[in-house]
Amino acid sequence: MAVVCVSRFGSLALVRADNPGALLGTDDAQAEGELDGADLAKVNRASAELGHVVIAEELLECDYRAPGRLPSHVRQPAWWARFFGTF
Template sequence: MSKFGSLALVCADNPGAFFGTEDARSQGELDGVDLVRVKRVLVELGYAVVAEEVLERDYDGPSRLPSHVQRPSWWYRFFGVF
């Protein structure tokens, strides 16, 4: 769940463990039926589900990211750092 608004990410493991949803599915780590169910529930709860692949794209908008973030991405913008 995002720290800004109603965005949600569904991934097979920790974010970045796979190259994206299709990679996780092809390796048998993310079941397509389960993925559809989880997405449906999140949408019913008012969340917008964002693909992990989209969140890894570069972000060049305004932000207050920590100085140690070398390559800002949409992930850092909307989900933050651990």
């Protein structure tokens, strides 16, 4: 099942499998049968039509090294925390 996360900052969107962080990214999720390619294409198209830029989950796992107001419990922030928040 595809899940769409919309950023709290700007028009970014993330399309991923239902279990965040359990897979290495979109390709891995498809290979494991957790994310159907046809569903992914439909969701990406709909997100783009709504004005969102869809980014890959694996990019959001990269370290965020710029200044920002992230919660104090975030020790090594990633782009996920910057644009989508933390759990």
